[in-house]
Amino acid sequence: MLSLTERGSYTACKTVGRVGLCRAVFLLLLCLSALWLAQPVLAAAPAATTTNVEGIRLWRAPDHTRLVLDLSAMVEHKVFPLENPERLVIDLKHAALATSSSGLKLANTPIAELRSAKFDQDSLRIVLELKKKINPRSFILARNEQYGDRLVIDLYDRDKQTAKTVSDVLAGQKMRDIVIAIDAGHGGEDPGALGPKRLREKNVVLAISRAMQGMIDREVGFRAVMVRDGDYYIPLRKRTDIARKHRADLMISIHADAFNQASANGASVYALSTRSATSETASYLAKRENRADLIGGVGGVSLVDKDKVLAGVLLDLSMTATLESSLDVGSQVLKSVGGVARLHKKRVEQAGFVVLKSPDIPSILIETGFISNPKEARRLSQPAYQQKMAKAIFSGVKRHFQQRPPVGTLLAANKRKSGVVHVIARGDTLSDIAHRYRVSISDLRRHNRLKSTRIKIGQRIKIPVST
């Protein structure tokens, strides 16, 4: 059952007109983010007069180098890399350099030298001579109390892992379990729905949760975390916090329904509604001073010095991705639960439940049945049926993760292990492939039962992986 507090505030876009507006704003934000993510970046700004680059600042962070150009006004710019030798070109339209770059400390940065020149009549070109390949990212920051307009160019170190082979990655790190946070609804002074013979939702859902915990912990590659493990109440926000603290890959909130008509029956699965997600994003942003923490767990993108709109866009994107996962796992669970219970709703329902409003953890809420229906209440109170329900939920969850294992997990490793196949292209030789994947030719031959080193175009070669 969902009390008022569980439903949370569902106020966004209730009228038809506002639905349109919200969608438009959302799409606009998506477009903005697409622009921002695309390289090279073009930021439109009227620049009839010359913009001065008044300062150049440089920082070295553990994984990237940040170059900031202090500008007298907004500027239209373009950033693109050039190869042989490695360079990064920054073109600024209608701009001039009004400062010197000679004081910059380039040691420990990927920049060997910084040059600038007039380019294309009144445009300014700044060229960074690079010591090594980097991944560039640039964005404009509007003036605030402290700084004027800025162009920020982040030079991300190439992730060493991208150059690694599968076996390196597998051998180099311990594969983690997929963490499932099980949230038994209600508890303590909040009994939830009440059924016949003093049957209480809080007790039924805790029993189902515990049954599922046992199954998850017995499954290789999975680990369960109980959000509530006794008869006490936890505020809704605190529940998602607990899941986050344990770095859960999924949060499952278990409930049982009630309705004033005893005939109502069946199970349902819920995911968060996008509409309330977007409005919640806004309130998250307003409430959270430390936005970086929130986003840091999602895409590794620091929002510390990005403006609010951009932060909102990124948070929206991460929430959209999370929602997609929630809907997928939800539909898998619905399929399995449909095998043991009648389904109250045939598809994953979406609503603005507070307990599902975690932007970084896919979350679903399951109403396991109607405790107000005498027949269903009896079933829900039986340990055998609780086991059956728990098993059905977990088998849906398992299917979801087998298809989409999170990076770094044992499941992902196993999938890659059995799934890395190299399709022979023109010019490939077995020794090339052995070299590329850092395996021996004899291992390749043995693994693929090759009688000789002869291979043909289109042939599929399985790559052996040592863990």
Ligand SMILES: [Zn+2]
């Ligand atoms: Zn409930």
